[in-house]
Amino acid sequence: GAVVSQHPSWVICKSGTSVKIECRSLDFQATTMFWYRQFPKQSLMLMATSNEGSKATYEQGVEKDKFLINHASLTLSTLTVTSAHPEDSSFYICSARSPGLAGPETQYFGPGTRLLVL
């Protein structure tokens, strides 16, 4: 149980194009999903918190107009990198918070999406 998927697993695009990444919780409903980015040899950096039916909350320094987040349902959140540039190349990871039926809520992570902008 508690499986989170991401699609695509990797993407290569030209500078100036937009890329959409999907994050799905497969076997549970997640009212909250999170988006992270990770550069080589570094830790995960939280970009934004996505709540179903409401606007995402972005961390300081993350451009909300560049990284569009839509949490349309309890099992799907999308991250769109608009007008991507080479410096946006990174590993993007989503997570979903699983409700604690017999304990605390727990965060489960997707497999990540590798983005390369040429």
Add this chain to the structure above:
Amino acid sequence: LAKTTQPISMDSYEGQEVNITCSHNNIATNDYITWYQQFPSQGPRFIIQGYKTKVTNEVASLFIPADRKSSTLSLPRVSLSDTAVYYCLVGDGGAGGSYIPTFGRGTSLIVHP
């Protein structure tokens, strides 16, 4: 917001027990402690979660002292496949609220033959 501190790296050998400690001095009353394992180019994988005392599952044990200002992940008899980065995450395990999951630098564990 509970900040965590872990050793940057650790080395071990196959078959040994490995203990990784995480400090979280400003942990809040309703915070839970969760440990994750991450391999290169993969998302973190849940290992274990606890609130106090000791928790054990099929892959690890988690020891939390009474003051909860630190926690220790114990991996029994590690193998080469346990080479990975391990993160502890401290936050509110309750529904809603202002949960902001912030990762520390993690501990890079290298298991040698």
